Amino acid sequence: MAVVFDKPHALIDVPLHYCPGCTHGIIHRLVAEVIDELGIEGKTIGIAPVGCSVMAYNYFNCDMIEAAHGRAPAVATGVKRADPENHIVFTYQGDGDLASIGMAETVHAAARNENITVIFINNAIYGMTGGQMAPTSLPGQVTQTSPYGRDPKHCGYPIKVCEMLSELEGPEYLERVTVNNVKNIRAAKKAIKKAFQNQIDGKGFSLVEVVSSCPTNWGMTPQAALKWIDEKMLPYYPLGVYKDRSAEKEAE
Amino acid sequence: MADKVLMKGNEAIAEAAIIAGCRHYFGYPITPQTEVAAYMAKKMPKIGGCFLQAESEIAAINMVYGVSSTGKRVMTSSSSPGISLKGEGLSYLAGSDLPALVVNVQRGGPGLGGIQPSQSDYFQATRGGGHGDYHMIVLAPASVQEMAELTVKGFDLADKYRMTSMILADGTMGQMMEPVSLDFDIKPQPEKPWATTGTKMEREHNIVNSLSLVPEELEMLNMKRYDRYKIVEENETMYEEYMVDDADIVIAAFGIAARVSKNAVNEARKQGIKVGLIRPITLWPFPKAPFEKAAEHAKAFISVELSMGQMIEDVKLATNCKRPVTLCNRVGGMIPSPEQVLKAIIDVNNGGVK
Numbered sequence: 001m002a003v004v005f006d007k008p009h010a011l012i013d014v015p016l017h018y019c020p021g022c023t024h025g026i027i028h029r030l031v032a033e034v035i036d037e038l039g040i041e042g043k044t045i046g047i048a049p050v051g052c053s054v055m056a057y058n059y060f061n062c063d064m065i066e067a068a069h070g071r072a073p074a075v076a077t078g079v080k081r082a083d084p085e086n087h088i089v090f091t092y093q094g095d096g097d098l099a100s101i102g103m104a105e106t107v108h109a110a111a112r113n114e115n116i117t118v119i120f121i122n123n124a125i126y127g128m129t130g131g132q133m134a135p136t137s138l139p140g141q142v143t144q145t146s147p148y149g150r151d152p153k154h155c156g157y158p159i160k161v162c163e164m165l166s167e168l169e170g171p172e173y174l175e176r177v178t179v180n181n182v183k184n185i186r187a188a189k190k191a192i193k194k195a196f197q198n199q200i201d202g203k204g205f206s207l208v209e210v211v212s213s214c215p216t217n218w219g220m221t222p223q224a225a226l227k228w229i230d231e232k233m234l235p236y237y238p239l240g241v242y243k244d245r246s247a248e249k250e251a252e
Numbered sequence: 253m254a255d256k257v258l259m260k261g262n263e264a265i266a267e268a269a270i271i272a273g274c275r276h277y278f279g280y281p282i283t284p285q286t287e288v289a290a291y292m293a294k295k296m297p298k299i300g301g302c303f304l305q306a307e308s309e310i311a312a313i314n315m316v317y318g319v320s321s322t323g324k325r326v327m328t329s330s331s332s333p334g335i336s337l338k339g340e341g342l343s344y345l346a347g348s349d350l351p352a353l354v355v356n357v358q359r360g361g362p363g364l365g366g367i368q369p370s371q372s373d374y375f376q377a378t379r380g381g382g383h384g385d386y387h388m389i390v391l392a393p394a395s396v397q398e399m400a401e402l403t404v405k406g407f408d409l410a411d412k413y414r415m416t417s418m419i420l421a422d423g424t425m426g427q428m429m430e431p432v433s434l435d436f437d438i439k440p441q442p443e444k445p446w447a448t449t450g451t452k453m454e455r456e457h458n459i460v461n462s463l464s465l466v467p468e469e470l471e472m473l474n475m476k477r478y479d480r481y482k483i484v485e486e487n488e489t490m491y492e493e494y495m496v497d498d499a500d501i502v503i504a505a506f507g508i509a510a511r512v513s514k515n516a517v518n519e520a521r522k523q524g525i526k527v528g529l530i531r532p533i534t535l536w537p538f539p540k541a542p543f544e545k546a547a548e549h550a551k552a553f554i555s556v557e558l559s560m561g562q563m564i565e566d567v568k569l570a571t572n573c574k575r576p577v578t579l580c581n582r583v584g585g586m587i588p589s590p591e592q593v594l595k596a597i598i599d600v601n602n603g604g605v606k
Contacts, residue, residue, distance in 0.1 A: 043450040045322075057459045063448035065321050066461040068344045071314035074306070078318020078326070079448070081276065081302045087322070087450060105314070108307035 008032035010041045010061050017055060021215040021222025024052060024121065026179045027188070028059055031092070031119060034193045035062065038200065044088040045079050047072040049102075051094035052127040067091075070102020073109035076116045088199055090117040096126045099135040099159050106161070111170040113204035117195045120161060123212040124233065131217030135159045138236055143217070162209050162242040172204035174242040178211040178234065180226040187239075203246060211237050256431035261399040261421065262287035262329075264432050265355055266295070268400035269327055271436055272407040274353070275301035276326040278315040280308055280334060283367045284423040285357035288329040309334040313341030313354075320350040321460040323447030325407055329355035331423075332373050333364060335381065342416060343382025347462025349446075349477070351410035353403065354388070355419040357426035360585040368585025369423035371507060374562035377420045378536040385474050387481050388416040389488065390535040392506040396430035402533070404436050411442050413484055420535060422558065424508040424587065481537075490533035491542055495521065499528030501600055502546045504567045504577075505556040506532050508587060513556045516593035525601050535563070543570035552600050553577040556593055558586075 007013055011032035018024045035041050044062040048054055050069035057064035067075040072091035080089045098106050098120050109116065125143055126132040132145040136158045140149040150158075162174045173195060177188035188210060195206035211233050213225035220228060241247075259267070266288045269277070277292040289305070296303035306312035312328045319326035330338060335356045345352055358373045360366040377390045389409050391402040399421060406417030448458045464470040492510075495517060496502055505513040510531040520527045530546065532539050543553075552575055555564035561579040568577050580596035582588045 041451065042453040045448050045450060047318075054463060057461055061451075061457055063450055063458045064460070065318070065448055066348075066459070066463055067317070068314060068340055071310065071317075071341075074311040074314035075318040075321070077304070077311075078276070078278070078315035078320075079322055080318075081304065081315070082319045082322040082324050082326075083449070104307055105311055108311065 008036045010035035012059055012061050014058065016059060018052065019216040021213070021225060022052070023123070023179050023210075023212040026185060027119065027121060027210050027212065028056070030185070030189045030192050031090070032060065033189065034196050037193065038196055040088045040196070040200070043086055044090065047076050047079070047089065047091040049091070049093040049097040051097050053092055053094060053121065054128065056092050070097050070100070071105055072097065072102065073105040073114065073116070073118065077109060077114050080114065080116055084115065088196070090119060090196070092119045093121065094127070095120070095122045095124065095134045095136040099161050107165070107168070110165045110205050110207070111168050113170040113172060115199055115202060115204050117199050118205070118207040119192065120207055120209045121212050122161070122209050122237065123214040124158070125214050125217045127214050127217055138232060158236065160237065162207070165207065166242040170205060171207065171243055172245050173198050173206040176209040176211065176237060176239050176242065178229055178239060180213065180229040211239070256433050258429055259396060259432050260287055260427060260429050261393070261396045262357065262426040263291050264396045264400040265329070265403045265419065266291035267434060268403035268436070269353065269407070270295060270299065270301070271434060272325065272404045272438060273441060274325040274327050274407065275299070276319045276324060277301070277303050278306050278312040278326075278328050279330065280306050280312050282331045282334045284359060284426050285329050285331045285355065287426070288355060309337035310340065313338040316352050317341055317345060317348070317350060320345065320352050321448045323444035323449060325353075325411070325441065327353040327355065329357065331357050331359045332361050332370065335373060335376065339382040342380070342388065343384050343386065344462050345416050346380070346382070346386035346388070347384065348460050349414040350460065351414050352416045353406045353410055353419070354416055355421065358420065358422045360583065366585040367423065369508060369558060369587060370583065370585060371422055371509065371558035372560070372562065372583065373420065374535065374557070374559055377418055378538070378566070386477065387536050388418045389413070389484060390418050390420050392420050392533055392535050393425055394507050394510045394531060396425070396428065397432050399425055400432050400434060401436070404438070408439055409488060413480055415484070420507070422507055485537040488534060489537045489539045489541070491539035492531040492533060493542055494529040494531070496528035496530060496542070496546055499526050499546065499549070500551050501525065501527040501554065501597055502550040503527065503529045503554045503556055503593070503597070504532070504543070504563060505529065506535060506563070509556045509558055512588055512590055513593050515590035516597060519590065519594050520597045525597060527597050538566045538570065540570040543567060547571040547574045551575060554580050554596055554600060556580045556588060556596070558588070559583060
């Protein structure tokens with residue numbers, strides 16, 4: 001009988017540790033499908049962050065490295081520069097990792113147009129440590145460390161990573177996607193594939209921000225969390241392509 | 253004999269690293285070690301290597317972590333405040349059992365301190381520098397020749413034991429010029445089957461990682477790492493002895509302090525005082541054996557340091573506090589003079605070496 005749906009080869013067939021309803025599983029699968037489709041598993045090295053996806057090294061079938069908190073883009077820089085012709089390198093980072101403790105590494109890797117692929121999971125909260133305020137938590141958002149709601153007068157505004165990086169000359173490609181319905185998942189996969197293809201083509205720094213849900217720490221059912229993405233997250237974090245240098249050049 | 257060239261200590265480190273097969277250098281400017289970066293910036297592009305100025309010390313050590321994960325020789329260099337920033341990375345390198353060479357051309361501290369020579373990062377270097385139970389192999393050169401030799405040796409030891417080797421130099425060693433022979437016997441690099449270079453769909457995936465959430469397993473990893481450290485202690489301890497055999501007073505000093513002390517030893521000998529010098533070349537592992545042996549006949553020890561007294565603790569431990577150990581020091585970028593050390597020797601001698 002013909003198999004019409006199977007686990008991607010680049011994803012190891014083990015149970016994931018993520019909470020029920022968490023979108024990490026979907027995004028892992030999209031990354032793995034793209035690695036399969038591009039036929040790059042044998043030359044790919046993935047960098048796991050500190051955060052919920054710290055153990056991503058147990059899930060991807062390619063070689064994996066676990067980095068210090070926020071340092072994945074610097075580690076990826078080393079791995080890529082060790083053998084630029086033969087290494088395909090991606091980082092998989094959450095919002096605390098990429099946009100708070102690792103902001104300098106993120107910005108400078110982008111500024112250098114480091115030829116790597118960054119998968120950035122923005123769920124507006126620190127998941128692993130139990131739901132603290134993230135650099136991307138929304139104004140008014142209640143978390144363990146903003147129990148009365150995030151007050152921008154006290155602790156500032158959430159950071160829009162794609163918008164901010166788009167001001168730099170460096171990066172090749174920046175797109176924000178989400179995975180809260182089938183249509184959006186298909187668009188997310190297209191973006192992730194482009195971000196890897198750009199690296200294969202030597203175009204440089206490609207970051208896909210995936211607006212994600214955290215039902216556990218948002219205190220919602222999975223369905224309500226997906227709805228909250230539409231209602232609260234996307235108005236602050238609009239989907240779209242924030243930079244695509246090659247496409248811009250072609251248009252000129 | 254090979255020709256000698258006149259080089260600064262910092263340049264000797266850079267050239268020796270290239271000779272040792274290092275093709276990746278990451279760093280951030282800081283005095284007094286910037287010549288290492290400048291040398292690499294000039295040389296690396298010409299030999300197919302990679303010099304990259306990182307956005308911070310933190311980024312630099314993590315770029316080192318990345319290259320090392322792929323099995324290639326890689327280094328960074330800095331000076332005291334920068335090494336503090338690298339502390340996190342040093343701990344992760346140890347936790348992931350990755351080899352690397354890290355150079356600390358020390359300056360006076362704490363805080364921003366000054367830019368003149370110091371040895372006040374001895375505790376930081378010999379006790380690991382970052383969090384957790386671990387060691388680095390700490391090499392203390394006392395000449396420009398040794399800056400080069402210990403760099404080559406540092407790469408070999410790092411690869412052999414999957415550890416970080418740290419060159420613990422000081423501003424004097426980095427800045428002074430001496431003739432150097434760069435004729436080294438370069439050993440082939442060991443195979444690194446653990447490296448993350450891509451599976452090529454031919455093997456199981458490799459993982460470079462320092463996370464271990466099961467206490468029994470993390471305990472085992474620490475125990476096994478310390479078994480390896482024990483082998484390093486047994487096989488790789490290095491030191492120089494100078495006139496120790498009949499000495500009543502033994503000086504302990506490394507790096508620039510050892511050179512100053514040697515002059516004082518010579519002068520004291522002229523005055524009829526039986527004094528010798530033990531110069532640790534590896535600060536970790538610390539050469540305990542020569543101190544234990546010297547404590548059998550020497551009546552007192554003097555630790556000469558460019559710090560408020562850090563190595564003196566290891567001297568006391570190595571001699572089991574059997575003999576008095578006094579400190580002769582300058583700090584903050586000051587260097588003890590041979591006269592100061594000679595005075596310390598005479599004082600100890602007159603104090604009636606009991």
